[in-house]
Amino acid sequence: MNMNWTQISPTRWERPLSGMEEYFVFIGNITAALYDGRQQYTVLSKVKVTLNIPDVESALRHAWKQVRYEEPDIATTVEPGKKIFEVLDxxxxxxxxxxxxxxxxxxxxxxxxxxGRTMKPATLYYLPKSSELVIHGHHAVFDGIGMIMFWDRFFRAVTSPNYDINFGGEHVRLAPALNELVGLKGPATQEQSDKGLAVLMEYITKLPAIGFPSKVGKVPAGQCQAMEYVFDEESTSAIIKACKARGVTVTSAVHAAYITVLSKYADPDSNTTRYASPNEFNLRGRLEEPYNKVAAANYYLPLPFSVDLPATFDELSTALNKYYRGYLNQHPEVLDVQASFTQALQQVVKTPEYQSAPIPTDALVSSLGVVENHLQHSYGGRDAVVVVEDWKLACDNVLGMTGFHFYTFRGKLRFVYQFNEAYQEAKDIRLYMEEMERVLRGELVGK
Structure with a gap:
């Protein structure tokens, strides 16, 4: 690895920010200045575990150190325009x-x-009271899929400790920027810049769009909350079976249910005739080994999706399914212009016009798929040294842009809605998720 990393001093390596990294750094710095150091989009993932280990604290401490050795990007820090790694002895x-x-x-x-917390390097917490582990880091260092992959790497280190580690040369394993991996070796051409800006404007020109009622901009930020809504196994199985019968993905169906509920409970002062959102695409499946296995990286791309409202659930799920399944295959050139797209995004969000515009109050929707694609239920063979009982992801929310993650784990579909308690009420968020379940049941299962 180590492409486009430059040695600045005997112990310091740097590379330019790439992809969505600079956006997250910029937004994080703005919110930190406004909200006592708290940053929009810092990412937290928790696991509830059973640990059959004699000396738990020592084992976890060594595994954390071993993961840094194996994947040094977990220890990177960010500054405007660059990512930094310090070599330690x-x-x-x-x-x-x-x-x-x-x-x-x-x-x-x-x-x-x-x-909440102010931003610092990625930190691992062991919470013995609840038998939980938490990793908290900057979104420029971790994306959602990477957060799942981190735990797999960590638990492999717990159950297969390597005590023959000599620090000092691990910079050779630093992960490349996304631009490098999709073949952009130099500055974007004018054609690429024009195409990247055009992709961004597909989203920007559709704003403002439909949104939920919110007090953002009217009251100070409060505490963050990540409300979880878990389906039972029977309901999950029925929904998955019905999606397969219809030829749509679970991601498309859940996103369609979300838009349906958003339409029902929308702020009447928002533009209720259009839904516009950046849909998220995980790019790891398009990267070669070993880069597709890197956990501490931001290897995804948001691309604009919009639809006129009102629309039926069938219309929405069909349009979303076509978009999620086909867009990158039909538009492979998007990977070539993703750098220009994200650079254009960074330039737009720095303008006074963008910063003075109303903050979108719909959620950024993100499907993490099947967690077991990246994380096992147990580690350590038949002895099950580590058993992963539960997994959850959440982003800090201080600026008002909410987040809606969903995924399946241990046979159960799970929603996680992240919001700020000052802007929206928990009872309303609970209602939205209950309504999404009713839509999925009514439209797919028939009950």
Missing amino acids: DTSIEKWVDETFIIDTQRDAEELYRI
């Missing part, structure tokens, strides 16, 4: 572990998430 690595591996005997993961 065997002495200074212990100081890094002391600072980034935290044992919290007082809180559980939900409490940890809601109190």
Whole structure:
């Protein structure tokens, strides 16, 4: 690996930000200045685990250190325009572990998430009270799929510890920027820049669009909440079976149910005749090994989707299915212009016009698919040294742009809606998710 990383000093390596990284750094810095250091989009993932380990704290501490050795990007930090990695020796690595591996005997993961925190390097928390582990990091370092993959790498380190580690040369394993991996070796051509801007304008020109009622911009930010809604196995199985029979993905069906509910409960002052959103595409499946296996990376691309409203569930799910399944195959040139697209996005969000415009109050919708594609139920063979009982992902929400993640794990479809308690009420968010289940049942299962 190590493409486009440059050695700045004997211990410091840097590379330019790429893809969505610069957007997340810019938005994070703006919100940190406004909200006591808290940043929009910092990412938190928790696992509830059973650990059959004699010395749990020692094993977890070593695994955290081992993962840094194997995948050094977890220790990168970000500044405007660049990502930074500091090479540590065997002495200074212990100081890094002391600072980034935290044992919290007082809180559980939900409490940890809601109190928020200022940004610092990726940090691992062990919460013995609730038997949970939490990883918290900058979105420029981790994306959603990467957060799942991190736990797989971590638990493999727990169950197969490597004590023959010598720090100092792991910079050779730093992951390349997305631009490099899709073949962009130099500055974008004018044609690529024009196409990238055109893709962005497909979204920008559709705004403002439909949104939920929200007090964003009218009251100070409050605590973050990531409300979870879990289907039972029977309902999940029936929904998946019905989606297959219809020839649509579960992602398309859930997204269609979300738009249906958004239309029903929309703020009447929003533009209720159009839905516009950046749909998210995981690019790891399009990357060669070993890059498709990197956890600490931002290897996804948001692309604009819009539809006129009102629309039926069938119309929405069909349009979304066509978009999710076919867009990248029908428009492979998008990968060539993704750098120009994200650069155009960064330029637009820095303009006074964009920053003074109303904040979208619909959710950024993100499907993480089947968690088991990247994370096992247990590690350590027949002895099951580690059993993963539950997994959850959430992003900090201080700016008002909410998040809606969904995925299946252990046979259950799970919704996670992230919002700020000052802007929206928990009872309303719960209602939206209940309504989404009713839509899915009524449209797909018939009950």
